[in-house]
Amino acid sequence: MRNIFKYPPIEWRKRNEYVAPQGPLYSWATSTDISIAGSRLGIKAPSHSPRRAAAKPVSAYPGYDVIFDSPAGLHTDLTIPGGRWGVACVWSRRWAFYGPWMTGCKGELVTAIAVIGRSDEHRNLNISFLSPNAFETILMQYLNDCYGTENWEGERSHVPRFHGPVDWKRHTHLPVPSASFNICSRGEDVGCLYVRDHLFAFPVSDQYFVLVTATQHHYSRDESGDLAFDVTPMQDLQNQVLQSISLELGREAKASVDKIKAELGSLYMSKDFAPLKWPTNIYPPEADSSPETRQVLRGEV
Amino acid sequence: MSAPTSPQTLSPQNTALIAGRNAGKPIRCVTEYQESFEKLQRAANRNHHWARIAIKELNALTTGMAGKNNVYVRPGERQLSTGDEKYYVFLPGLKATAVRWPNDQFCITELVMDDNYYRVQGQGDEQTRLGTYRVSQLQRTGEWQARYVENGQVTKQVGRLVTVADADYGSADEAATYSVPGALTFLGDNTATVRRMGCDMHYTPGKKHFGGMLRYNPLSIDSGRSSAVHLAATMESARDIDSVAWVSDFGGSAVLTQAMQILVDKGVSLKGHTIYLNRPRTSPAKALKLAHELKLTLNKKFANTGANLQGALSQFSVAGRRMNNINDPYGRGQHAMAWFKGAVTLSTPVGIGAALASGPAIAMLGSIATAIGGAGAIYAIGQSVAEDVRRRYKL
Numbered sequence: 001m002r003n004i005f006k007y008p009p010i011e012w013r014k015r016n017e018y019v020a021p022q023g024p025l026y027s028w029a030t031s032t033d034i035s036i037a038g039s040r041l042g043i044k045a046p047s048h049s050p051r052r053a054a055a056k057p058v059s060a061y062p063g064y065d066v067i068f069d070s071p072a073g074l075h076t077d078l079t080i081p082g083g084r085w086g087v088a089c090v091w092s093r094r095w096a097f098y099g100p101w102m103t104g105c106k107g108e109l110v111t112a113i114a115v116i117g118r119s120d121e122h123r124n125l126n127i128s129f130l131s132p133n134a135f136e137t138i139l140m141q142y143l144n145d146c147y148g149t150e151n152w153e154g155e156r157s158h159v160p161r162f163h164g165p166v167d168w169k170r171h172t173h174l175p176v177p178s179a180s181f182n183i184c185s186r187g188e189d190v191g192c193l194y195v196r197d198h199l200f201a202f203p204v205s206d207q208y209f210v211l212v213t214a215t216q217h218h219y220s221r222d223e224s225g226d227l228a229f230d231v232t233p234m235q236d237l238q239n240q241v242l243q244s245i246s247l248e249l250g251r252e253a254k255a256s257v258d259k260i261k262a263e264l265g266s267l268y269m270s271k272d273f274a275p276l277k278w279p280t281n282i283y284p285p286e287a288d289s290s291p292e293t294r295q296v297l298r299g300e301v
Numbered sequence: 302m303s304a305p306t307s308p309q310t311l312s313p314q315n316t317a318l319i320a321g322r323n324a325g326k327p328i329r330c331v332t333e334y335q336e337s338f339e340k341l342q343r344a345a346n347r348n349h350h351w352a353r354i355a356i357k358e359l360n361a362l363t364t365g366m367a368g369k370n371n372v373y374v375r376p377g378e379r380q381l382s383t384g385d386e387k388y389y390v391f392l393p394g395l396k397a398t399a400v401r402w403p404n405d406q407f408c409i410t411e412l413v414m415d416d417n418y419y420r421v422q423g424q425g426d427e428q429t430r431l432g433t434y435r436v437s438q439l440q441r442t443g444e445w446q447a448r449y450v451e452n453g454q455v456t457k458q459v460g461r462l463v464t465v466a467d468a469d470y471g472s473a474d475e476a477a478t479y480s481v482p483g484a485l486t487f488l489g490d491n492t493a494t495v496r497r498m499g500c501d502m503h504y505t506p507g508k509k510h511f512g513g514m515l516r517y518n519p520l521s522i523d524s525g526r527s528s529a530v531h532l533a534a535t536m537e538s539a540r541d542i543d544s545v546a547w548v549s550d551f552g553g554s555a556v557l558t559q560a561m562q563i564l565v566d567k568g569v570s571l572k573g574h575t576i577y578l579n580r581p582r583t584s585p586a587k588a589l590k591l592a593h594e595l596k597l598t599l600n601k602k603f604a605n606t607g608a609n610l611q612g613a614l615s616q617f618s619v620a621g622r623r624m625n626n627i628n629d630p631y632g633r634g635q636h637a638m639a640w641f642k643g644a645v646t647l648s649t650p651v652g653i654g655a656a657l658a659s660g661p662a663i664a665m666l667g668s669i670a671t672a673i674g675g676a677g678a679i680y681a682i683g684q685s686v687a688e689d690v691r692r693r694y695k696l
Contacts (some may be wrong), residue, residue, distance in 0.1 A: 012433055014508055054479045077440040078497050087440045105471065113634055114441035146441075155348070161448060187427050190449065196458050219471020221429070 007098045009051075014104040016220050020230040021097040021106040024049055026240045034060040034090055034254035036115055037067040037205040038250025043091065043113065045241045049103045050094040058092040058112070066090050067117050067208060074208075076119040081149050085124045085142060089114045097234055099220070103112050106229040108217045109240055117143065118209040129203035130253065131260045132177035132269045137211065139179075139201055140276065147183055160186055168273040171202075174247045175257060177269045178202035193249035200242055214238045218260055231285065314319050316408055325363030325503065327406050328399075334412040341395065341414070349394035350453040351432060354534050358392050362399065362407050366571050373526045373563070379691040391526035393431055398417055415527075431528055436477045437463075437499030445477035447502060455539040462488070462500040463545060464563075465532065466554035468507025468524070476504050480550040486605065487548045501558065501646040503532050511552030512582030517560035517611060519583035529559030530664050533567075536560055544598075547576045554581035554588065554604075563592040570596045578604035586615040593626055610674050 007022040007068050010256065024046035034041045048057035060066070066088060067073075074086030092112035109298045118124065150161040160178075165181035172178075176203065185196040200212040216238070222228040249257060261267055316329040319338055324519045344352035358373070377398070378386035390397040396409035427449040434447040435456065455463055464484035470476035479501065505511075505528040539545050549557040559575065560594055564571065575598050578585050585604035587665055592599060603623075606612025620639065623631040 046487060051475075052479050054482050075440075079437050079499070089441055089443045092443055107471070108475070109441060110444060112442035112444070116441065150448065150453060185427070192427070213442060215442070215444070217474055218474055218476065274602065 001241075007103060008101050009096065009098055009105075010102045011054070011104040012102045014192040016222050016228040016229070017103070017221075018228050019099040019103060019106070021099045021120075021233055023095050023097040023109065023233055023237055029244070031244075032060065032064065032091065035063070035065040035068075035275065035282070036210065037065065037208055037253070039112070039204045039253050040248040040250075041210065042244075042248070043248040044244035045093055045111065046095060046237075048093045049096055051096040051108055055094050057094065058089050067205070071245075073120065074115065074117055080145050082145055084119055084145060086117045087114055087121045088116075090135070095237065099229065102235065104220070106218070106220045107234055108219075108229070109212075109234050109238055110215045110217065111238070112213050114211045114213065115204070115208055116211055122269070123207065125207075126152055128260065129209050129258055130176060130206060130256050131264065133175055135201075135203050135209065136269060136273070142211075143183075143276060144278075144280050148276060148278040148294060151279040152188055156188060158279070159188060162186060162278060164275055165273055166275060168197075169270065170269045171283045172202075174202055174245075174269065175249055175267075176202050176204070176247065176253075178271070179269045181273065184276050198238065198242075200245070203249065204248065205250075206256055212242065214242060309452070311662060312527035313660040320360045320363055328359070328362055328409065330409040330412070337395075337412045337414050338409075344394070348451070350534075351430075351453060351531055354530060355392040355394055355688060357442045358530065359390070359397070362390075373530050391523065391530070393527045393531045396527070417471075428474060430473075431505055431531060432503070434473050434477065434502045434504055435479055435499060436502045438496050445474070445481050447473035447475060447477040447504065449473065450501075453535050453538075455542060455545060456499075456537060457542055458498070459542070460494075460546065461539075461542060462495055463535075463539075463547050464500060465503045465547065465549040465557045467510055467550060468505045469510045469552070470504070473502070473504045481555070483550040483579050484548040486537055486579055487546065487562065491534065498536075503535065504527075505556060510582060511555035513552075514611060515583050516614075518583075519555040519587055520562060522555045522559070522583070525555045525559055526656055529563060532537070532556055532560035533563035536571065536574075537567070537569050540569065540574070544573045545571075547574065548579060549576075549581065550579045552582040554578045554585070555583045558583060558588045559592065561588065561595060565591055566595045570598050573598055575599060578601075578606075578607055580607055580609075581612060584615045585612060586619045588622065589616075589619045593622070593629070596628075599623075599629055599631070601635050603631070 003022060026046060029044045029046045031042060031044045034043070064091060070088075075090045076083050077085050077087040080087075090112065090113050095109045096105050097107050097109070098104070098218040101132045127138075129135050129138055147162040147164065148160070151157045152161060162183050164183035166184060168181045170177075170179045180198065180200040182195045183197045183199060186193055196215060198214040200214075201209060203209040214258045216231065216234050218227055218229075218231070220228045258265070317332055318327055318336045319330045319335070324466075330689055341352055345356045352484075362374075373391040375389045375391070377389050379386055385403070386401040388399045388401065390399060390415060394415050396413045397409050398413075399407045399409050401407055403470070428447070430449055433450045433453045433455065435450055436445055436447050438445050455461055463485065464481055466476040466480040469480065481495075481502065484500075485495060488495065505525065507524060511522055511525050512519065519525075536547070547557060557578070566637040574595075576588065576592055577600065578588060581588070581604055585606065589603060592603075604612065604616060606616060616639070620631070622635065623629045624636060
């Protein structure tokens with residue numbers, strides 16, 4: 001609970017002066033356990049407190065296994081072109097951050113946990129997601145399908161809407177290979193890049209991985225378009241929530257991990273991961289194409 | 302900084318010609334604002350959809366003022382010193398003040414540019430622009446994501462849903478997350494298509510809701526005019542797509558109604574399209590009259606005004622017009638039902654008000670609700686009051 005007197009969820013004096021907003025206190029956070037294919041994922045986060053009530057949280061039922069207890073498996077995500085991925089959001093929260101003395105909502109932090117696997121027609125039983133090399137390939141394919149297919153339509157269909165992964169960081173605190181990185185949103189011009197999604201990915205079984213998405217929505221800007229508030233409180237909460245994620249492997253997954261560990265020696269993902277070439281759905285014209293096209297590509301028009 | 306307005310300083314010598322060089326009435330601009338105008342032109346050359354609309358509409362002034370007293374060109378007061386007529390022009394990205402000289406030339410004496418539009422590079426710039434957005438629901442987070450569409454066109458898909466969001470949202474993503482679920486109530490239970498294929502959204506950045514109890518006439522709201530010009534262009538270019546549904550949410554009804562007025566003035570008709578107002582904050586009666594003129598295909602229910610007294614009255618005021626229109630499916634059956642429901646809507650706030658005035662006793666509230674109708678009515682009242690309170694206080 002934040003200081004409700006100084007930072008009430010009321011917006012009677014909305015303004016864009018530079019302030020430090022306050023969101024939910026992390027010391028009031030509660031732990032949740034989610035069962036995924038026999039493994040147990042733990043996360044500690046404050047309760048759902050969005051800006052408007054229309055945004056509902058997603059919660060996992062205790063004792064319900066996301067994979068084992070849904071006989072049809074994951075539903076294919078048809079919003080991603082190709083239909084190669086089965087996706088299920090198993091947990092999500094939204095927290096609003098308010099400025100002092102009723103100066104309005106400055107931003108919202110959304111954190112969601114999704115379980116992702118290849119859809120039934122595109123499953124490959126020969127590879128295990130738990131192997132770091134295979135997982136890198138799988139992650140690359142997923143990012144290409146999910147973010148790489150988005151472009152600025154029409155005349156600018158060669159311009160991607162997203163750029164990433166950037167700030168790739170591998171982690172060793174989980175018993176499986178894991179990495180976190182950012183995906184940037186990209187405007188029509190190259191200079192317009194800003195971090196949109198912070199992703200944390202790790203496999204939980206041979207056929208499924210978990211993708212934790214943290215997105216900060218910023219609502220308050222000054223005349224020049226810069227943020228008019230301190231994002232540190234949002235960033236702190238995001239870090240605390242992501243750091244609280246723990247994973248306890250099930251029997252089957254543990255056996256797989258031990259086998260891979262014996263084969264490869266380590267479970268670390270690679271140190272670096274270069275940004276992918278997006279958009280994937282068009283081929284950039286070569287240098288011998290028309291001068292106009294090249295001009296457009298250089299961003300001179 | 303105010304522009305010189307005395308007749309001595311304003312003459313063809315110290316103003317720049319910006320349009321009507323070859324044909325039509327010349328349009329001049331005070332040199333002070335020539336730079337702003339060139340900035341607008343550069344934006345249009347960079348292929349910014351809204352800037353091209355603004356340039357086109359400014360150039361349209363060369364055809365004179367006849368019939369231009371419309372949504373985005375408003376007559377102002379006559380200048381006392383010279384008797385010149387003054388006009389305010391509301392366009393995406395700018396608000397211009399033009400003076401008509403006695404020789405029928407126009408001179409732009411003031412140009413207020415909205416800086417939000419001209420930033421080429423800004424953090425999250427494509428999230429705060431006025432315009433059309435593609436909206437889709439991300440399955441991995443359950444959130445609605447909005448992506449700016451440069452040319453402002455609606456996706457060419459039969460039966461496409463286009464929502465018109467209210468202002469008062471911090472970003473287009475937020476507008477999508479909170480207004481698309483509201484607009485989906487129009488589709489009833491069949492929301493699977495939109496959740497799969499997404500929809501389009503017209504977003505207006507701003508700090509305040511449009512409309513409200515005291516600003517109930519959608520055509521007198523100034524803050525929505527420039528947005529309406531943009532939406533009208535989008536609607537006009539979408540008229541060949543079959544069965545597009547334009548659904549406004551909350552204050553978006555002001556923008557939608559103004560855009561419809563622009564189309565009616567232009568003589569465009571949108572055959573086969575439909576509109577719906579979800580919890581409008583402006584008069585649904587005005588929108589209905591325009592909908593008839595645009596030859597829209599309406600549904601029996603045209604607006605969801607909830608427990609709003611003003612909204613219920615406004616809908617009743619056009620019931621006769623709807624019943625007389627042979628193409629409108631609203632008939633006597635619906636009207637009888639609307640009378641019953643309307644009686645409930647009207648008497649509930651009155652009853653609750655009376656109960657509160659004489660001490661809020663739950664038993665008393667209950668007896669009023671029971672007197673009005675059966676259990677179904679109580680449930681309906683409870684739902685709509687709760688929804689209204691939640692919306693109003695952002696619970």
